[in-house]
Amino acid sequence: MAKRSKESPGVELRTKLAPSQDRARATFELILDVTGQLLGEVGVERLSTNMICVRAGITPPALYRYFPNKYAILREMGRRLMEAEDAIVLEWLEQGHGHLDGSLEEAIKQRADLLTRVRKVAREQPGGEWIQLVMRAVPVLREVRADSVDTVARAIVDQLGARYPSVDKGRLRTAALLSTTLANAASELIVDAPQLEEELTIETARMITLYYRDLVEASEGDGPAKES
Amino acid sequence: MAKRSKESPGVELRTKLAPSQDRARATFELILDVTGQLLGEVGVERLSTNMICVRAGITPPALYRYFPNKYAILREMGRRLMEAEDAIVLEWLEQGHGHLDGSLEEAIKQRADLLTRVRKVAREQPGGEWIQLVMRAVPVLREVRADSVDTVARAIVDQLGARYPSVDKGRLRTAALLSTTLANAASELIVDAPQLEEELTIETARMITLYYRDLVEASEGDGPAKES
DNA sequence: TGTACATCAGTGAACGCGCGTTCACTGATGTAC
DNA sequence: TGTACATCAGTGAACGCGCGTTCACTGATGTAC
Numbered sequence: 001m002a003k004r005s006k007e008s009p010g011v012e013l014r015t016k017l018a019p020s021q022d023r024a025r026a027t028f029e030l031i032l033d034v035t036g037q038l039l040g041e042v043g044v045e046r047l048s049t050n051m052i053c054v055r056a057g058i059t060p061p062a063l064y065r066y067f068p069n070k071y072a073i074l075r076e077m078g079r080r081l082m083e084a085e086d087a088i089v090l091e092w093l094e095q096g097h098g099h100l101d102g103s104l105e106e107a108i109k110q111r112a113d114l115l116t117r118v119r120k121v122a123r124e125q126p127g128g129e130w131i132q133l134v135m136r137a138v139p140v141l142r143e144v145r146a147d148s149v150d151t152v153a154r155a156i157v158d159q160l161g162a163r164y165p166s167v168d169k170g171r172l173r174t175a176a177l178l179s180t181t182l183a184n185a186a187s188e189l190i191v192d193a194p195q196l197e198e199e200l201t202i203e204t205a206r207m208i209t210l211y212y213r214d215l216v217e218a219s220e221g222d223g224p225a226k227e228s
Numbered sequence: 229m230a231k232r233s234k235e236s237p238g239v240e241l242r243t244k245l246a247p248s249q250d251r252a253r254a255t256f257e258l259i260l261d262v263t264g265q266l267l268g269e270v271g272v273e274r275l276s277t278n279m280i281c282v283r284a285g286i287t288p289p290a291l292y293r294y295f296p297n298k299y300a301i302l303r304e305m306g307r308r309l310m311e312a313e314d315a316i317v318l319e320w321l322e323q324g325h326g327h328l329d330g331s332l333e334e335a336i337k338q339r340a341d342l343l344t345r346v347r348k349v350a351r352e353q354p355g356g357e358w359i360q361l362v363m364r365a366v367p368v369l370r371e372v373r374a375d376s377v378d379t380v381a382r383a384i385v386d387q388l389g390a391r392y393p394s395v396d397k398g399r400l401r402t403a404a405l406l407s408t409t410l411a412n413a414a415s416e417l418i419v420d421a422p423q424l425e426e427e428l429t430i431e432t433a434r435m436i437t438l439y440y441r442d443l444v445e446a447s448e449g450d451g452p453a454k455e456s
Numbered sequence: 457t458g459t460a461c462a463t464c465a466g467t468g469a470a471c472g473c474g475c476g477t478t479c480a481c482t483g484a485t486g487t488a489c
Numbered sequence: 490t491g492t493a494c495a496t497c498a499g500t501g502a503a504c505g506c507g508c509g510t511t512c513a514c515t516g517a518t519g520t521a522c
Contacts, residue, residue, distance in 0.1 A: 017464090021518065024465060043367045045273040048508060062466050064510065136416065137365035139271045146420060174427045177417060178410075178435060185413035188364065189405060192374060199402045207406060210442050211435040245497090249485065252498060276475060290499050292477070464518070471511080478504080485497070 011140050012068045013075045019066065028066050030056050032080075035073050036127025044074075044134050071140055078135045081128055082148035084121045089114065089152050093159045100164075100216050104209065112205035119187050119201075129191050132184060153177050160212070167219045175215055179208045239368050240296045241303045247294065256294050258284050260308075263301050264355025272302075272362050299368055306363045309356055310376035312349045317342065317380050321387045328392075328444050332437065340433035347415050347429075357419050360412060381405050388440075395447045403443055407436045 019025045034056040038047050049070050053060050067073045092098065097110045122128035135145035156176035161169055186204040190197050247253045262284040266275050277298050281288050295301045320326065325338045350356035363373035384404035389397055414432040418425050 019465085021464060023517080027465080040367075044365060045275075047273075049510085050508065059467050059469095060510070061468090061512090065465070069509075133365045137272060137361045139268075142420070170427070171431070174424060174431050177421070177424070178414065178428065178431055181413045181417050182406075182410045182435070185409045186406065189409050192370070193405070196402060196405070199398070200406065203399070203402050203406055206442070207410070207435060207439040210438050214434070214438050247498085249497060251484080255498080277477085278475065287500050287502095288477070289479090289501090293498070297476075458522105460521090462518105462520080465516085467513105467515070469512090469514105471509105473508080473510105475506080475508080476504105477506105479502090480500105481502105482500070483498085485495105487495080488493090489491105 011071055013072050013140070014068070015072055015076055016064075016066055016068055024066075027056075027058060027062060030058070031063055031066065031073060032077055033126050035070075036077060036125060036131070039127035039130040039134065044138060071138070074131070074134055074138070075141055075144055077125070077127070078131050078141060078144045081122060081125055081131050082135075082144060084125075085118050086148055086151055088117050088121060090155050092117075093155050098156065098159055098212075100209070100213050104213065107213075108202065108205045108209045111209055112202050115183055115186070115201050115205060118183070119190070122187065129187070133188065149177065149180050152180050156180075160216075164216050164219070167216060171215065175212065179211065182208060239299055241300050241368070242296070243300055243304055244292075244294055244296055252294075255284075255286060255290060258286070259291055259294065259301060260305055261354050263298075264305060264353060264359070267355040267358040267362065272366060299366070302359070302362055302366070303369055303372055305353070305355070306359050306369060306372045309350060309353055309359050310363075310372060312353075313346050314376055314379055316345050316349060318383050320345075321383050324387075326384065326387055326440075328437070328441050332441065335441075336430065336433045336437045339437055340430050343411055343414070343429050343433055346411070347418070350415065357415070361416065377405065377408050380408050384408075388444075392444050392447070395444060399443065403440065407439065410436060 019028045031052060035047070035052055038051060038055060042051075047070060049060060049063055052070070052073070053063055056063075067076075092114045097114065100107055122132070125131070132145065135141050153173060153176035156179075157169060157172050160167065160176075161172055182204060186200055190200055193200070247256045259280060263275070263280055266279060266283060270279075275298060277288060277291055280298070280301070281291055284291075295304075320342045325342065328335055350360070353359070360373070363369050381401060381404035384407075385397060385400050388395065388404075389400055410432060414428055418428055421428070
């Protein structure tokens with residue numbers, strides 16, 4: 001979660017009091033939950049603290065007890081989602097599923113599984129599919145997402161860099177950024193075209209896997225993979 | 229630009245009067261221009277019609293003469309950007325640059341050129357890099373972007389479908405959606421990491437090209453491209 | 457186990473502000489004769 | 490070329506509303522003895 005210091009001036013994003021009683025914890029969670037619902041229904045720009053309070057059945061001061069403003073709520077939601085997603089990806093990497101030595105189809109299948117699991121986490125969080133979008137569209141929140149992408153990219157570079165030392169680290173990092181970005185973008189595409197979920201998942205996995213393969217093979221001394 | 233009918237109820241998105249005099253046209257353009265500037269500075273949610281008027285040096289009724297609300301302004305900006313980008317892609321396809329018969333490196337270079345040109349169009353429009361984001365994050369505007377992606381995807385299916393008839397049309401469409409999505413996502417990544425522009429462009433081109441290659445080769449009777 | 461007290465959690469009501477939007481109007485531009 | 494009139498473009502000032510936020514308060518929960 002890194003650099004909390006570099007926050008843009010004027011907008012406090014940290015949560016305030018941490019709830020200590022059960023009732024309070026329930027309220028805190030309810031606020032996040034309701035915000036997630038509303039995100040999908042009305043979008044960020046029309047979302048307001050008053051609206052959240054009405055839907056949650058609480059009064060504004062209860063909300064302000066925990067959050068200084070709506071951006072802090074969104075940030076907390078984003079932080080949690082990123083954390084959950086990152087955990088899945090990091091675990092997957094540690095288990096060595098990111099390696100490219102076995103069969104191509106097997107590697108694709110492994111990656112498709114990963115994509116499915118990451119999306120499942122997002123779907124289980126109310127409004128989860130919208131939060132990623134919000135993290136990008138709201139300037140003050142971009143950092144949360146950037147941190148997450150950075151964390152994942154680093155882990156990929158570490159893992160694959162160790163396994164395939166001949167691959168240029170810079171290119172590996174670019175590849176990591178791109179594949180992470182494509183995976184996220186594909187998720188958002190599925191929100192618009194849910195009937196294509198399965199195909200999009202497998203094809204995204206294929207696209208990423210083919211690319212890493214080429215990257216690894218090209219650097220292993222036998223030149224660009226398959227020039228024709 | 230297709231289905232104008234399916235607009236969400238309650239939010240009018242069409243522009244109102246078309247300006248007929250030079251002064252009016254200048255005002256119209258100024259509004260779009262200023263909105264683009266502000267988009268990057270404050271984000272969609274804090275953007276307001278009053279704010280636009282102040283920056284443009286006009287009074288609110290002047291703005292309301294042409295636009296019913298801020299979403300109509302954003303829609304017009306989005307519509308223009310999508311139109312300009314689509315035109316470039318469609319022309320590129322018609323010139324046959326999307327074919328995959330020549331050398332791999334040549335195909336990648338052609339595609340990188342395309343990506344660069346598309347991005348250039350976005351950059352030339354004030355706030356252009358933010359508009360794509362807004363088109364996705366604001367529910368009422370998603371249709372504009374979806375239409376554009378759809379247009380491009382269709383063109384790709386037509387072109388490649390004619391050239392490589394053995395490729396399954398459904399898969400081709402999925403591929404078209406994915407590649408378009410990746411290209412867009414990469415553009416947004418470059419906003420955050422401008423120093424990586426060149427690498428990200430070439431690697432995005434590589435990723436897409438490798439994928440199409442595999443798709444085409446796999447269906448041309450010799451099975452999956454390179455199983456190991 | 458009961459009670460007094462401290463702390464935590466949430467309420468009711470209101471505030472000032474900037475939002476989107478509109479009214480009745482003035483000034484600029486174009487056009488007919 | 491000049492003038493009268495129609496239309497177009499933009500102004501000044503205001504509106505009601507919902508926004509974010511805060512005040513002084515009540516009720517709920519936990520704790521010490």
